[in-house]
Amino acid sequence: MRILLSNDDGVHSPGLIALHEGLQGLGELEVVAPDRDHSGASNALTLNRPLTVERHPNGFQSVDGTPTDCVHLAVNGLFDEPFDRVVSGINTHANLGDDIIYSGTVAAATEGRHLGLPAIAVSLVNQGHGHYDTAARVVRLLLEQDRPLNLGPRSILNVNVPDVPWDALAGFRVTRLGHRERAEGAVPMTCPRGRQRYWIGAAGEGGDAGPGTDFHAVREGYVSITPVHIDMTRHEALVPLRDWVEAMPQPGGGYR
Structure with a gap:
């Protein structure tokens, strides 16, 4: 099994290093990640300039672009041998609910899926303890399952x-995405130099965070596993809209 590892926190992120270490022996691992932190980059693809790839002493490769750039280049140009799946992470903070709209971690996984590969995005709900090894062990367990999982296109x-x-x-829970409240100002x-600047405000707390959601699962100590379908069509609105x-x-x- 050939596995492509990427992330949005950068090639030197402790989460990426822990993921690489935790998956040793499971298959052939290749790492292609951004050369710096690209948190919040979502699915941005660099189209206005060429990209530079650098190989590091540990064998990791970095790209001066976005997480989506990294996966796209890795699958479509950097390697002759095809990959079997993509794993993105371990993100240094949670990607719960609405976070996935902005997340470069999730974007790297979705780019792999767009290119035909099964993909997992994994994040640590960081409380300052740094248990990336736990998250890496979770990913390994998911990848080791013999029973095939078909999530659909x-x-x-x-x-x-x-x-x-x-x-x-506490265990594992299959969840749906919750929703955050409005972000802080x-x-x-x-x-x-005296110019007015602005920091983007912190994300809101979980507004829709009850039982069944990813917010609730991690709050109760469970690993949250959410199937995410990258189809933004609101299908139930098609008939009334028509x-x-x-x-x-x-x-x-x-008139019609």
Whole structure:
């Protein structure tokens, strides 16, 4: 099994290093990750300049681009041998609920899925204890399962792991995405040259965070495993929207 590892925190991230160490012996591992932190990059793809790839002494390769760039290059140009799957992480903080819209970690996994590979995004719900080894062990267990898992097209697993030792985990729960409350306001500051600047405010707390959600699972000490379908169509809205549009005046002055 050939596994591509990537992330959004950068090639030197402790989570990526722990993931690489934790999957040793499971297959042939290749690491292609951003050369710096690209948290919040979402699915951005660099199209306005060429990208530079650098190989590091530990065998990892870095790209001066986004997480999506990294996976795209790795699958479509850097290697002759194909990959069997993509694992993105271990992210240094949670990717719960609405976080996945912004997450470069999830974006790296979805790019792998867009290119036809099963993919997992994994994040540590960091409480300052740094139990990346627990998250790496969770990923290894998922990859070692003999029973095939068919999520369907354009689907990935989004995994969030509590920041506790392995023996302290309560177990595993299959969850849905919750939703955060509105983010905190932008934080103004003045730079040394006297210009007004702004920090993006902190993410809101879990507003929809009850039983069944990823927020609730990790709060109870469980690993949250959420199937994420990258199809943004609101299918149940198609019929009422079609009725609404057909009632509008049509080109030529008539109605449908």
